[in-house]
Amino acid sequence: MDYDTYGSNAVELAIHLANADRATDPDWAAAFLRAHDEWFTPETALTLSPAETRRAAATADLVRAVALAGSQDDVIARLNELLALARPHPYATDHDGELHLHYARPDAPVLDQLTTTVAMGLSQVVAQHGWQRLGVCSAEACDDVYVDTSRNASRRYCSNTCASRSTVAAYRARRKA
Ligand SMILES: [Zn+2]
Ligand SMILES: [Zn+2]
Secondary structure, X not given: OOOOHHHHHHHHHXXXXXXXXXXXXXXXXXXXXXXXXXXXXXXXXXXXXXXXXXXXXXXXXXXXXXXXXXXXXXXXXXXXXXXXXXXXXXXXXXXXXXOEEEOOOOOOOHHHHHHHHHHHHHHHHHHHHXXXXXXXXXXXXXXXXXXXXXXXXXXXXXXXXXXXXXXXXXXXXXXXX
């Protein structure tokens, strides 16, 4: 399928945020920002207060809720909750050599840049390609979410790792039977 590049990358940022491991590190959000620092204007401070970390978690929860929603009404309600947190401010740039648009002000605090990019990227993909493109991994013991960018919308797993783990498990189950 033909995704707008920035929008499709932004939805991947949303998916990564939803799947971030929050259990092991109280500073998970700052670690997430550092791991995805190419998304933020270079001078942006990648630090978060505890309250901001909770807001990042709320954004992650909303992305997950959109991916898990089972009806269009539910998707719309969750998306609007997420969009209410965004502070969109279209901004043209060619920082990577290509003229393209960013969703947030370049001087916005990092949490605003993150929330706005995630909310706008996710909404744009859902509006253009349908909410059925979002799902939760079918592998046993994995509940990560994904966005399906395959041509025939046939994706069932969050990653190749989960896909092959499940194939092996199914093969073993068949052999046992
Ligand atoms: Zn850019
Ligand atoms: Zn998985």
